[in-house]
Amino acid sequence: MKRVSLVVTLALAAGLSAQAASAQTLKTVKDRGMLSCGVSQGLPGFSSPDDKGNWTGLDVDICRAIAAAIFNDASKIKFVPLSAKDRFTALQSGEIDVLSRNTTWTLSRDTSLGANFTGVTYYDGQGFMVKKALKVNSALELNSASVCVQQGTTTEQNLADYFKGNNMKYEVIAFGTNDEAVKAYESGRCDVFTTDVSGLYADRLKLANTADHVVLPEVISKEPLGPMVRHGDDQWFDIVKWTLFGMITAEELGITQKNVDEMAKSDKPEMKRVFGTDGNLGEQLGLTKDWVSRIVKAVGNYGESFERNVGASSKLGIARGLNNLWSKGGIQYAPPIR
Amino acid sequence: MAIEPRKPPSQLLPRLQRALGGRTGWSGFVLQLLFVAALAWICYEIVANARANLQAQRITAGFGFLANTAGFDVSQNLIPYSGSDSYTRVFLVGLLNTLVVSVIGIFFATLIGFIVALSRLSPNWLLSRIAGGYVELIRNLPLLFQILFWYLAVLAALPNPRQSISIFDSFFISNRGLVIPKPIGTPGFEPFVVAVLVAIVAAIALSRYARRQLFESGKVIKVWPYALGLVIGLPLISALIFGAPVSFEIPALKGFNFAGGARVIPEFVALALALSTYTAAFIAEIVRAGIQSVHKGQMEAGSSLGLQRGSVLRLIVIPQAMRVILPPLTNQYLNLTKNSSLAVAIGYPDLVSVFAGTTLSQTGQAIEIIGITMGVYLLISLVTSAIMSFYGWRISRSMG
Numbered sequence: 001m002k003r004v005s006l007v008v009t010l011a012l013a014a015g016l017s018a019q020a021a022s023a024q025t026l027k028t029v030k031d032r033g034m035l036s037c038g039v040s041q042g043l044p045g046f047s048s049p050d051d052k053g054n055w056t057g058l059d060v061d062i063c064r065a066i067a068a069a070i071f072n073d074a075s076k077i078k079f080v081p082l083s084a085k086d087r088f089t090a091l092q093s094g095e096i097d098v099l100s101r102n103t104t105w106t107l108s109r110d111t112s113l114g115a116n117f118t119g120v121t122y123y124d125g126q127g128f129m130v131k132k133a134l135k136v137n138s139a140l141e142l143n144s145a146s147v148c149v150q151q152g153t154t155t156e157q158n159l160a161d162y163f164k165g166n167n168m169k170y171e172v173i174a175f176g177t178n179d180e181a182v183k184a185y186e187s188g189r190c191d192v193f194t195t196d197v198s199g200l201y202a203d204r205l206k207l208a209n210t211a212d213h214v215v216l217p218e219v220i221s222k223e224p225l226g227p228m229v230r231h232g233d234d235q236w237f238d239i240v241k242w243t244l245f246g247m248i249t250a251e252e253l254g255i256t257q258k259n260v261d262e263m264a265k266s267d268k269p270e271m272k273r274v275f276g277t278d279g280n281l282g283e284q285l286g287l288t289k290d291w292v293s294r295i296v297k298a299v300g301n302y303g304e305s306f307e308r309n310v311g312a313s314s315k316l317g318i319a320r321g322l323n324n325l326w327s328k329g330g331i332q333y334a335p336p337i338r
Numbered sequence: 339m340a341i342e343p344r345k346p347p348s349q350l351l352p353r354l355q356r357a358l359g360g361r362t363g364w365s366g367f368v369l370q371l372l373f374v375a376a377l378a379w380i381c382y383e384i385v386a387n388a389r390a391n392l393q394a395q396r397i398t399a400g401f402g403f404l405a406n407t408a409g410f411d412v413s414q415n416l417i418p419y420s421g422s423d424s425y426t427r428v429f430l431v432g433l434l435n436t437l438v439v440s441v442i443g444i445f446f447a448t449l450i451g452f453i454v455a456l457s458r459l460s461p462n463w464l465l466s467r468i469a470g471g472y473v474e475l476i477r478n479l480p481l482l483f484q485i486l487f488w489y490l491a492v493l494a495a496l497p498n499p500r501q502s503i504s505i506f507d508s509f510f511i512s513n514r515g516l517v518i519p520k521p522i523g524t525p526g527f528e529p530f531v532v533a534v535l536v537a538i539v540a541a542i543a544l545s546r547y548a549r550r551q552l553f554e555s556g557k558v559i560k561v562w563p564y565a566l567g568l569v570i571g572l573p574l575i576s577a578l579i580f581g582a583p584v585s586f587e588i589p590a591l592k593g594f595n596f597a598g599g600a601r602v603i604p605e606f607v608a609l610a611l612a613l614s615t616y617t618a619a620f621i622a623e624i625v626r627a628g629i630q631s632v633h634k635g636q637m638e639a640g641s642s643l644g645l646q647r648g649s650v651l652r653l654i655v656i657p658q659a660m661r662v663i664l665p666p667l668t669n670q671y672l673n674l675t676k677n678s679s680l681a682v683a684i685g686y687p688d689l690v691s692v693f694a695g696t697t698l699s700q701t702g703q704a705i706e707i708i709g710i711t712m713g714v715y716l717l718i719s720l721v722t723s724a725i726m727s728f729y730g731w732r733i734s735r736s737m738g
Contacts, residue, residue, distance in 0.1 A: 085699035092397060092702070113702040114397030134594075144593035146514060151682075151691065152699030156410040160421035171514075171595065172411045173605065173685040174696060184685060187494035188513050189604065191594045231395045 025229070025236035026070070026286050029097055034076050037063035038096035041081045041177060044202040045310040045318075046102050046122075055079045058309045059100040061299040062121055062227055065243045066098065068298035069291045083177050085152030088113050091228060098240055099228040102196065104154045109228075118241040120226045122310075123322040123331060125219035126158050127197040129204060132214050134191060139218040143168040148181045148190035150174070155195050158221040182206060196223045201316045235286050242285055246292045248334035249274060250301035252325060257300040260293050274337050281337060292337075302332065388705060403701045404429070410696060412687045414603050425697050432689035433714060439610055439688065440675040440718075446614035447674060448667075451621025456651070458626055469622070476619035482680050484616055489608035489684040496604075499595055508588050510596060513604065519586035520600040526576070530583035533576035534569075541565035605686035609678065617674045621667060628663035629655055660733050668726040672719045679715075689714060 029035050039047035039059055047057040064074040080096050091099045092114050102124075103109075105117040130136050139162070149155050151174035163170045173190060175181040182203050185193035195203065200215045207213055229240050250256075253274065255263045264275045272278035276289025283289060299305050306323060310316045324330025355364060392399045404426045411421050416434045419427055457469035476484075494513055497503065502512035510517040541564075548559040577583060589599025632655050640650035681688040682695060694711045698704055 085695050088699065088702045089704045092395065092704070108700075109702075111396075112398040114392070114395035142594075144595045144597065146595060148685075151696045156696060157421075157700070160409055160411045164421060170411075171413050173413050173603075174410075174687070174691070175685045176682040176691070176695065180683065180685070183490070184494075187490060188498050189494060231397075 025097055025233045026239065029070060033071075034078050035063060035067045035070065035098070036078045036080060036096045037066075038080050038082045038087055038090055038099040038101050039063070040101045041083060041179070043102060043178065043199060044205055045198065045314060045316045046202070047079075047081075047100070049079075056309065058121060058305055059102060059225075059227075061305040061309065062100045062240075062244060063098065065247060065295040065299050066240060068294045069239070069243055069246075069287050072288075072294050074298035083152070084150050085176070088115065088228075091115055091230060094230070097229070097236070102199065102225045103228060104196075104223045105226050106154060113228075114231045115228045116231060116237055117226045117228055118237060119244045120224040120332075121244060122198065122225045124196040124198050124223040124225050126155055126194060126221040126223055127200050127219050128216040129185075129193045129200045129213055130191060130216060132212050136216065139216050139220065140166060140168075142170065142192060144170065145191040146171045146173065146189065147192045147194055148173050148175065148185040149194055150178045150181045151176060153195070154221070154223065159194055162220045178203070179206075196225070198310060198316070198318060201318060205315060239285055239287065242337075243295060244302070245334040245337070246295050247299070247302040247305065248325070248332055249337055250292060250296045251303040252327070252334065255292075255296055255301055256304060257296060260296045264290075264293055270338075392705075398701070398703060399706070401706055403703055403706075406701075408697070408700075410700075412692055413685070414606060414687055425693075425701070428697055429689075429693050429710070432687060432692040435687050435692075436675075436678055436681075436689040437718070439606060439613065439678050439681070439686070442610050443613035443617065443674050443678065444671050446610070447617035447621055447670070450614060450618035452625055454618060454622035455625035455629065458622065459629060473619045473622050476616055477623075481612065481616050481677055482683060485608060485612040485680055485684060488611050489604065493604040493608050499591060502591075508586070508599075510589060510591075514595055514601075515604045515607065516602045517589040517596040517599045518602075519588050520598065521584040522587055524582060524585055526580035527583045529576045529580045530573055533572040537568045537572040540568050540572075544568075603686075605681070605684050608684055609681050609686050613674050613677060616677075617670050620670050620673075624663055624666045624670065625659070628659035631662045632658045657733065657736075661730070664726060664730045664733070668723055671722050671726070675718055675722065676715060 037060075039055060039057075042048045043057070045057055047055060047059040049055050060079070063077055063079070067077045068074040070076075080090065082090050082096075082099075082101060087099055087101055087103065088109075090096050099115070100121075102122070103117075104124075105120065109115070110117055128139050128142065130142075136142065142163075147159060147170055149159060149172060156172070156174060159170075159172060173181075173184060175184060178195070178199070181195075182193060184190055186207055193200070193203070197215065197219060204210055204213055204215070227240055227244070229237050253263070253271065255274075263271060264277070266272070266275075269278065273281060274292050276282050276291070280289060282291040285291065288294070300308070303320075303325070306320065307313050310318045312319065320328075320330060322330050323332055326333040355367070389399065405424050407422055408425050408428045409421050412419060412428070412431055414435055415431045416438060417427075417430060419431050454469045454472055457465045458473070460466050460469075496511060496513040499510070499512045499514050502510040502514075502517075504510050508519045544565055545561050548561040551557045551559055573583075587598045589596040589601075591597075629651075636654055636658065637650055640654045641647075645653065678688055679690040682691040685691070689711060694707055698707045701707070
């Protein structure tokens with residue numbers, strides 16, 4: 001991974017002028033015939049390759065949806081696995097078109113990295129996992145503990161804030177990749193492993209005895225995860241942003257992978273706008289009129305993707321909670337398509 | 339007809355021409371000038387282009403970030419550090435961690451390397467085969483693999499803190515590292531330090547005196563009993579008068595970990611172990627080659643003077659071998675320092691991990707941070723080379 005960051009740094013330094021200042025990402029992607037999407041190095045439920053090398057997950061579905069909207073083919077993607085500390089450099093240098101890698105939206109990341117967040121695909125928060133044998137029931141009992149964490153994440157900073165704020169001592173051991181941190185936790189080097197709660201459930205599946213580990217009830221931070229694009233290309237920013245809104249709108253309107261063709265025949269004015277049978281909203285985005293049905297056919301609506309990857313029917317078994325639609329007690333909400 | 343003495347033609351111009359243009363004269367000079375100009379232009383373009391693009395993308399640039407609060411903690415800090423310190427402090431913490439593991443690694447690599455080399459040359463069949471086996475095994479396995487081996491297979495197998503191995507109830511070994519009593523200075527500390535320094539200076543003066551006596555009058559003075567008496571006696575007297583120089587803070591298990599005492603983290607141990615054993619294998623071969631490059635006659639001449647094998651090696655062979663050993667040894671020292679950046683794989687907070695890793699990802703200022711980091715490694719390497727060159731210069735001077 002070190003090599004990747006060095007190479008992209010040099011690329012940055014050499015100043016790929018065409019890549020940097022241009023507002024041509026859509027054209028570049030179309031010419032290349034492929035979307036380049038930055039994902040994690042393997043986080044079940046969000047982005048991980050299966051035994052055949054196919055990438056699946058909620059973050060992956062966002063990229064597939066973008067590819068479907070552009071090419072009407074959700075397979076025209078090159079996935080680039082990135083460690084937490086290399087992800088922004090890869091986006092800045094133009095190595096990837098969109099970063100969809102469980103990345104927390106913060107002010108400093110939104111302003112100083114030369115990139116923008118396009119929305120929130122998953123509302124998360126940071127939690128702690130400990131061995132059951134320690135008989136710890138609350139994060140406030142973790143004074144003097146050793147904590148394993150992946151470096152280059154907001155997790156590292158939240159951790160420092162939380163222990164300092166509660167006047168507790170701790171020792172942090174930061175690893176380059178998530179897997180190394182999990183391995184060190186499993187080997188007993190640390191008492192605690194910390195990351196976003198969704199990640200804790202995903203990583204727990206990788207441990208030898210899943211039942212020996214518990215996730216503590218405290219959620220110590222807000223971690224809105226979302227995709228990022230480079231500054232300076234508003235059209236591309238809009239496309240990535242509205243791809244997610246398209247998926248959420250589809251769920252709001254009850255459009256699913258199964259009934260999408262039927263729903264497209266609907267006479268309702270709202271449906272006609274969404275499906276592009278009335279007006280040219282998709283073309284205003286730089287896509288085609290049927291962009292929503294392309295997306296839903298490829299990956300389903302937001303709720304379907306959630307259930308399939310992280311929801312109750314998946315291995316992770318995470319409840320919708322905050323990620324439910326606004327009309328169902330959550331806070332997922334899409335501006336109107338009109 | 340008066341013959342005017344012919345003036346020698348001015349040498350200035352041809353000399354200048356040769357100096358600037360080499361054998362080809364002015365045309366060569368012009369070429370060189372063009373080359374330098376092109377190089378300067380390329381450098382300027384790179385900097386200007388990078389700056390323009392960073393600005394266009396509104397990526398923060400410059401070194402202002404160094405004063406910002408870091409907001410994350412580090413597991414090993416040789417200088418006081420907390421999350422509310424600045425990135426500059428993080429940089430220093432990382433740099434010191436890199437330096438300490440490199441210096442310790444270099445020390446042990448040299449020690450083990452020399453021992454293995456001498457063992458390999460030993461007439462003892464078993465010893466030399468064991469040394470040979472060590473070299474072949476260690477130098478043929480990848481370093482990263484060895485680091486992970488020490489960390490995940492050896493040190494992780496140690497018991498957890500509650501079942502730690504305790505020595506006299508004050509030293510504890512567990513998978514959280516080695517915890518030792520921490521010395522805390524008392525009022526008797528300063529006189530004690532003075533006494534130690536005085537004793538060391540006196541011992542050195544004594545041995546110099548003995549050496550001069552040996553060269554001037556051939557008298558052999560046994561100096562070490564006096565030196566030992568000084569070094570032990572003086573501080574002891576100071577301790578008796580002013581009281582014990584330090585008291586020890588004994589570590590005790592409290593919660594998940596030991597509180598009090600000083601601690602050596604397992605990441606450090608694993609990295610230092612792997613680096614020193616790995617580099618030692620190469621150093622052993624370098625030392626062996628160096629010793630074998632000294633003519634056999636030197637050894638025989640030494641023996642015929644009645645010197646012991648050890649003395650022959652120490653006084654005659656190794657000083658001559660050092661001339662051959664030094665340049666490749668310097669290379670190994672540089673390699674070890676640079677290899678210490680593999681630390682990131684096991685979570686040891688070295689410069690690359692905390693600065694080119696966490697700091698880079700938090701600030702996103704890749705160009706500045708990678709630039710600083712490269713500069714620092716270059717500086718460390720150049721300083722190491724300079725020290726070794728100085729040492730080599732002294733050796734060759736002393737041998738005339």
